[in-house]
Amino acid sequence: MTDKNTATRNSVWASLGLFVVFLAGWEWGPGLLDIPPYIIPTASSVYFEFIRAVGSEQLFYHSWITFAETAIGFILGTILGMVIGYILGISARAEFILSPYILALQIAPKVAFAPLFVLWFGYTIYPKILVAVLIVFFPIMVNVLGAIRTVDQDLINLARTFSASRWQIFRMIEFRDALPPLFSGLRIASTLAVIGVVVGEMVGGNLGLGFLLVFGEGAGNTALVFVTIIMLTVVGILAYGSVVLLEKKVLHYIPKKDYAPV
Amino acid sequence: MANGKDIRIEYRNVAKQFTSNNGVDGAESIIRAVENVDLSIADGEVVSIIGPSGCGKSTLLNMGAGLYLPSSGEVFVDQEKVDAPNQHVGFMLQKDLLLAWRTIQKNVEFGLEIQGIPPNERQERSMDLLEKCRLTGFENHYPHQLSGGMRQRAALARTLAVDPKVLLLDEPFSALDAQTKMILQQDLAETLSTEKKTALFITHDLVESVALSDRVFVMSARPGTIIEEIDVNLPDRANPMARRQDSQKQIGEYVAQLMRLLHVGETAAEIEI
Numbered sequence: 001m002t003d004k005n006t007a008t009r010n011s012v013w014a015s016l017g018l019f020v021v022f023l024a025g026w027e028w029g030p031g032l033l034d035i036p037p038y039i040i041p042t043a044s045s046v047y048f049e050f051i052r053a054v055g056s057e058q059l060f061y062h063s064w065i066t067f068a069e070t071a072i073g074f075i076l077g078t079i080l081g082m083v084i085g086y087i088l089g090i091s092a093r094a095e096f097i098l099s100p101y102i103l104a105l106q107i108a109p110k111v112a113f114a115p116l117f118v119l120w121f122g123y124t125i126y127p128k129i130l131v132a133v134l135i136v137f138f139p140i141m142v143n144v145l146g147a148i149r150t151v152d153q154d155l156i157n158l159a160r161t162f163s164a165s166r167w168q169i170f171r172m173i174e175f176r177d178a179l180p181p182l183f184s185g186l187r188i189a190s191t192l193a194v195i196g197v198v199v200g201e202m203v204g205g206n207l208g209l210g211f212l213l214v215f216g217e218g219a220g221n222t223a224l225v226f227v228t229i230i231m232l233t234v235v236g237i238l239a240y241g242s243v244v245l246l247e248k249k250v251l252h253y254i255p256k257k258d259y260a261p262v
Numbered sequence: 263m264a265n266g267k268d269i270r271i272e273y274r275n276v277a278k279q280f281t282s283n284n285g286v287d288g289a290e291s292i293i294r295a296v297e298n299v300d301l302s303i304a305d306g307e308v309v310s311i312i313g314p315s316g317c318g319k320s321t322l323l324n325m326g327a328g329l330y331l332p333s334s335g336e337v338f339v340d341q342e343k344v345d346a347p348n349q350h351v352g353f354m355l356q357k358d359l360l361l362a363w364r365t366i367q368k369n370v371e372f373g374l375e376i377q378g379i380p381p382n383e384r385q386e387r388s389m390d391l392l393e394k395c396r397l398t399g400f401e402n403h404y405p406h407q408l409s410g411g412m413r414q415r416a417a418l419a420r421t422l423a424v425d426p427k428v429l430l431l432d433e434p435f436s437a438l439d440a441q442t443k444m445i446l447q448q449d450l451a452e453t454l455s456t457e458k459k460t461a462l463f464i465t466h467d468l469v470e471s472v473a474l475s476d477r478v479f480v481m482s483a484r485p486g487t488i489i490e491e492i493d494v495n496l497p498d499r500a501n502p503m504a505r506r507q508d509s510q511k512q513i514g515e516y517v518a519q520l521m522r523l524l525h526v527g528e529t530a531a532e533i534e535i
Contacts, residue, residue, distance in 0.1 A: 154359055161327045161353040162373040162424060163346075172376070176363050253363050255406045 041223040049223035050230075057212065057224070063231045066197055066209040069125055070239055073132020074193040078186065080133065081140025086178075088141070089148025090170070102141075110135040111199040118204035128200030128208065135196035136189040143185035147178035180254065183247040190239040198232060209235070269341070270460040271326060271428045272302040276335035277485075278321050294485035295321045299335070301479060301488060303428075308454055308461045308499065310471035313481030314524060319464045321486075323430045326462065327353045339428055349377065352426030356433045358417040360405035366416050367392065367401035373424040391419040394453065411442035418450065422457065429454070429461040436466060447474055447502050455500030468524075472516045473502040480523045490523050492516065 026043040029035075037045060053059040088095040088102075113134060117127030151174050159169050201210025209228050216224030276299040281290050296318035303309045311319050324330055325337050328347040337344040339351055360369045368375075370388040379387075392401055395415040405413055414434060421429060434450075435443045451474055454461055465471050471478045472494055480490040496512055498505040506513065520526075 152357075152359070154355060154357055155361070157324075157327075157329050158353065158355075158359045159372075159376065160329060160347045161351060162376040163349055164376045168376055172372075173361070176361070179363075253404045253406075 038220060038222050041226060046223050046226045050227045053224060053227055059231065062207065062209050062212050063235060065207045066201065067235045067238065069128045069197045069208065070132060070193045070235060073129040073197060074136050074190060074239065077133040077136025077189065078140050081137045082144055085141040085144025086148060089145045106138050110196060114200045114203045123205040128197045131200040132193045132196035135192045139185040139188045143181040144178050147181040148174055151177045180251055183251060186243045187240065190243045191236055194232060194236045194239060268305040269302045270305050271462060272338040273299045274336045275300055276325065276332045276337060278325065279333045296487065297485040298487045303460055303462060305460055306458050307476045308463060308474060309477045309479065310463045310465055310475040311479045311481060312465060312468060312471050312520060313486060314483045317481045317483055318486030319481060320432055323432050323464060326430050327351050349424060350427045352421040352424060352429045354417055354421045354429065354431045354434045356436050358413040360413055360416055362405055365402050365404060366397060369405065369416055370419045370423050372420055377424065387423055391423055395419040410438055411446055414438065414446060415449065427460060429459050431461060431463045433464055433466065451500050451502045468517045468520045469513065472513050473505050480520065
């Protein structure tokens with residue numbers, strides 16, 4: 001057993017210890033400080049609310065809806081961001097024409113579009129997905145665009161000396177060279193997608209964790225709000241974790257020392 | 263000497279100008295990179311070009327590779343006028359330009375893949391070249407796992423894989439340490455000789471130019487033009503190590519001549535004052 005392994009193990013124990021302290025503080029702290037349960041419900045009451053919500057509020061079903069909307073919005077937003085990013089990256093002219101509009105849209109807070117989309121598409125899953133698409137689009141597009149712009153011109157010239165076609169240069173050099181920045185964008189986008197979906201769900205409809213948040217608030221059920229926030233975090237971790245797993249598979253060739261986990 | 267049908271690459275009265283925007287005032291100015299360049303290289307010859315920094319040496323190579331066209335004059339490779347990148351020419355730079363996401367073998371196959379060679383033939387040729395470039399056992403490594411010298415050998419293998427008739431080499435060894443550099447010069451000289459390749463070699467290193475070449479062209483400062491052609495009458499072009507050892511004195515004389523032509527000594531004297 002090396003020193004490094006021992007140190008890692010100690011850190012894990014410290015982290016777990018901290019979690020136990022946190023749970024204990026949450027369970028008994030409010031009582032000691034006279035904080036009423038509708039402000040901060042105790043850890044155990046949140047746990048029992050979780051059990052109850054699984055049974056009578058279809059908690060997992062709502063979580064699944066939120067996760068599915070997040071995943072669909074994330075994937076569609078990524079595809080859109082990549083396509084537009086590559087097009088703008090390759091054509092300086094297209095970028096010149098479109099950039100003012102894209103900049104304006106980027107500055108506008110995307111969640112503000114949620115009510116508009118609900119007006120357009122009603123209480124369906126589509127407005128939620130659309131907010132996610134919009135919010136995911138920008139970090140992906142910006143990263144891909146930047147990456148295409150900074151591809152080493154000598155690499156492209158090398159391909160040209162082999163008489164590569166425009167499509168081959170894109171497929172074999174530009175696309176691959178833009179993957180690491182694309183994944184930085186995907187990491188950011190995966191967490192943003194959850195925000196987009198939740199706001200959409202809060203604005204309208206009766207499905208998803210965003211709806212459950214508003215429902216819990218309306219019923220004065222603070223414990224349900226806590227449960228929902230925890231489930232949202234789980235959904236976010238799933239989305240982010242999938243990106244990290246995919247990144248490890250796709251970018252396996254990047255040396256470990258340059259690689260920034262999490 | 264180059265004559266008749268065996269000319270592999272030829273520059274006929276080539277000139278190249280660039281327009282550049284001066285960032286500050288936005289005024290366009292014309293940079294005359296090279297002018298009046300006439301040179302021809304025969305089959306199997308290795309020819310070096312030396313000259314001061316920014317004299318347009320790389321511009322000449324880029325025109326030979328068809329990456330851009332001369333402003334006036336013509337470049338011919340194998341009697342064919344160069345008007346676009348073509349498959350007769352192999353190109354190698356100071357940067358190895360290995361693709362980080364490809365294994366060494368896949369990097370060597372890069373040009374073959376672009377040219378649509380079927381996978382089994384690609385593999386056969388890349389394995390053969392990896393052996394010649396002494397990289398057997400590293401075919402499944404990624405570029406970042408190799409040393410600078412090995413990476414440059416892989417770049418050479420990639421250049422040779424498409425079987426070009428002419429190799430254009432733009433300071434391929436200038437980023438390497440002195441010992442690695444000598445080993446790679448030896449490898450290159452042997453490979454060029456056994457594969458019977460023609461090469462146009464750009465370098466800043468005067469000794470390197472004499473050790474590796476049949477002829478050396480000296481270029482002037484910008485606008486670059488060829489001011490002198492020197493025949494290197496020494497044995498062992500395919501074995502620069504032997505040439506360095508057996509012809510030390512003559513190499514020294516050639517280098518002194520090159521230094522005079524490039525005014526290297528004068529610049530040093532000025533600095534001393």
